Every structure is written in structure tokens, then in C-alpha cells.
Amino acid sequence: MGFLVDLRSDTVTIPPKEMLETILEAELGDDVYGEDPTVKELEELAAEKMGKEAALLVTSGTQANLVSIMAHTRHGDEVIVEAESHIYNYEVGGLAAVAGVMPRLVNGEMGFMKPEDIESVLRPENIHFPKTTLVAIENTHNRAGGTVITPKQMEAVSEVVKRHSLKLYVDGARIFNAAVALNVKPVKLVEEADSVSFCLSKGLACPVGSLVCGSKSFVERTRKIRKMLGGGMRQAGVIAAPGIYALTHMVSRLKEDHENAKKLALGLSKMDSISIDLRRVQTNIVIFTLDNLSVENFVSRLSERGVKVSAIGSRKVRMVTHFGIEKKHINYVLDVVKEVLEE
Numbered sequence: 001m002g003f004l005v006d007l008r009s010d011t012v013t014i015p016p017k018e019m020l021e022t023i024l025e026a027e028l029g030d031d032v033y034g035e036d037p038t039v040k041e042l043e044e045l046a047a048e049k050m051g052k053e054a055a056l057l058v059t060s061g062t063q064a065n066l067v068s069i070m071a072h073t074r075h076g077d078e079v080i081v082e083a084e085s086h087i088y089n090y091e092v093g094g095l096a097a098v099a100g101v102m103p104r105l106v107n108g109e110m111g112f113m114k115p116e117d118i119e120s121v122l123r124p125e126n127i128h129f130p131k132t133t134l135v136a137i138e139n140t141h142n143r144a145g146g147t148v149i150t151p152k153q154m155e156a157v158s159e160v161v162k163r164h165s166l167k168l169y170v171d172g173a174r175i176f177n178a179a180v181a182l183n184v185k186p187v188k189l190v191e192e193a194d195s196v197s198f199c200l201s202k203g204l205a206c207p208v209g210s211l212v213c214g215s216k217s218f219v220e221r222t223r224k225i226r227k228m229l230g231g232g233m234r235q236a237g238v239i240a241a242p243g244i245y246a247l248t249h250m251v252s253r254l255k256e257d258h259e260n261a262k263k264l265a266l267g268l269s270k271m272d273s274i275s276i277d278l279r280r281v282q283t284n285i286v287i288f289t290l291d292n293l294s295v296e297n298f299v300s301r302l303s304e305r306g307v308k309v310s311a312i313g314s315r316k317v318r319m320v321t322h323f324g325i326e327k328k329h330i331n332y333v334l335d336v337v338k339e340v341l342e343e
């Protein structure tokens with residue numbers, strides 16, 4: 001039997017009915033006036049989960065990164081980001097175009113920028129140089145294959161960051177995947193960070209929304225910047241209610257997505273003409289290279305058989321497991337890939 005299996009991203013998840021039902025029950029108000037009780041409840045819950053003083057509901061992960069960078073920096077500052085990071089690669093250059101900061105790239109190892117590599121690009125005080133103010137970490141790291149940054153790695157980065165009086169921000173779009181994979185509370189992953197954002201609309205299966213968490217004064221700055229960017233929302237409780245449901249019901253099930261990703265990766269690793277680094281398959285993302293087949297061709301032939309996947313550049317393919325994808329779908333995808341490769 002054939003299936004329709006969409007592995008392009010965990011952003012394609014359809015929310016469960018119980019989650020959508022919370023919208024009808026949500027108490028609403030105008031959040032620009034600070035009067036939506038459901039938004040307030042979600043923001044308090046998010047802050048508590050991340051061990052920070054306060055949180056702000058924003059429209060997307062991209063907006064979360066932008067308002068956070070803007071709140072931590074001034075125009076002309078330099079921000080250290082990993083070369084393959086989402087902020088640098090997939091956010092329409094917003095950090096330069098809107099935040100007005102200069103990205104300084106550091107190559108990571110499996111998404112992790114080593115402290116000595118960060119330190120090596122820091123500039124001494126000099127009239128010619130921009131001021132470096134911020135280091136941004138991505139956990140899990142998307143383009144590295146959903147790899148996790150551990151509390152120990154965070155500690156090591158934080159030592160350099162603090163010694164040079166910089167700020168540390170975590171793009172934690174998938175921080176709950178990292179926490180579940182490492183079997184730690186998310187707060188352990190961001191203790192050292194000044195701020196963190198996470199997405200509701202990826203593995204947590206919400207229709208929309210991200211949260212930015214940090215100190216009270218930082219979050220107040222992001223609130224004003226969000227308004228400036230047109231992100232002040234009115235009865236945003238309709239977005240917050242699913243978020244509350246997600247944080248209480250959708251986190252622990254992420255381990256199923258990780259198991260499915262491992263099963264998928266293992267199956268793919270046994271096929272000729274696929275190269276995959278299994279060490280990188282730590283959460284719900286599977287990235288592999290096709291040795292002698294065009295990615296474009298592969299993606300379209302899979303799609304003809306009901307399997308949607310993403311191309312990353314001309315050589316790599318990404319598959320992401322998520323809510324709604326079960327073992328039977330993984331078996332189906334493996335059969336389809338085998339068939340396509342044998343054609």
C-alpha cells in the first residue's frame with residue numbers, strides 16, 4: 001500500500017485535534033495592550049521551561065532570531081555565527097539588512113563552534129574594528145544534521161563569551177529535540193546563555209509561533225522591536241493556546257521522531273550510492289549524499305511515489321521525521337528509495 005509521506009520538514013506537521021480544540025476554549029484579549037491572559041500564561045510557561053525571567057511570543061523562528069539579535073546589538077556590531085547556521089543561510093540576510101550587524105563566520109564541527117575558534121576571530125579594541133557583541137549558537141544544528149550541543153559544550157563556549165564580555169544567544173528552534181535526545185531538561189542546555197528562542201511550529205506540531213526567553217529587560221526590548229517589525233499581535237491567545245498544549249503534551253513524544261530518524265538512517269546507510277554519517281543522526285533530521293545520481297531527479301522520482309523530501313544544494317538530501325510519521329511510513333520510504341535507486 002502506498003502512503004503520502006512528507007519528510008521535507010517538521011514544519012509540515014498538522015496539529016492534533018486536541019491541540020486545535022484548546023483554541024476554542026482560550027481566554028482572549030488584546031496582547032498589544034498586554035491583555036491576553038493565554039499569551040501571558042504561555043510566556044510564563046516558556047520562561048519557566050528555559051529557566052529565564054521572561055518570554056515573548058513571536059510569529060516565527062526567523063522573527064525570534066531577528067528581534068533577539070537586534071535587542072543584543074547596535075548597528076555596525078559584529079555577531080559570531082556558525083558558517084552553516086540558519087541565521088546566516090536561511091533568513092534572507094535579515095541580520096545584515098534589518099539588524100544592521102556584520103556576521104563573522106566560524107566553521108563548526110558537527111555544528112559546534114569550538115571555543116578556541118571563536119576566540120581566534122575576536123578582535124582587539126582598535127579604532128578600525130567593529131565591536132563584537134554577540135555569539136549565536138544553534139541547538140539542534142539544522143544543516144549539520146540535527147546535531148546536539150551538550151551542556152558541557154555550552155559551558156566551554158560560555159567561558160570565552162564571559163571572559164570577553166560578549167552575550168550568548170541560542171537559536172533553539174529545536175531545543176526540545178536536543179533536550180530529549182540528551183535526556184536533560186532544556187534549562188540545562190541554556191543555563192549559560194543570556195537568551196534563547198524556540199519554535200512551537202516544528203516538532204511540537206503547533207500551527208504557528210516561537211518564543212524568545214531571557215532577562216526581563218531583554219524581553220522588554222524584544223517586545224518593542226517586535227512591534228516595530230509589525231509583529232505585535234492582538235488576540236494572540238489563539239496561537240498561545242496550542243503552544244501551552246504543546247509544551248505540556250508534545251515534548252516527550254519527540255523520542256519517537258528520533259527513533260524513526262535512526263531507523264531511516266540505518267536503512268539508507270545499507271543502500272549503494274548513498275553516503276551518510278550516522279554519527280550526525282542524533283535527533284529528527286537525516287541528511288545524506290547521493291554518490292552518482294542527481295538530487296533533483298531523486299527528489300522528483302520520490303515525489304511521484306508520494307514521498308516528499310528536500311534537496312540541500314546539488315548533492316545532499318534532507319529528510320525530517322515528525323508527528324504523524326510512524327514506523328510503517330519509514331518502511332515505505334525505505335522501499336521507495338530502494339526502488340528509485342535500482343531503476
Ligand code: TLP
Nearest residue numbers: 009011060061062063086090142171173
Ligand atoms: N528551518 C526550516 C527552513 O527554514 C530551512 C526547516 O525546514 O528546517 N532556526 C532554525 C535552526 C531553523 O531550522 C529554522 C527553520 C528557523 C530558525 C526559522 O524558523 P521559521 O521557519 O519559523 O522562521
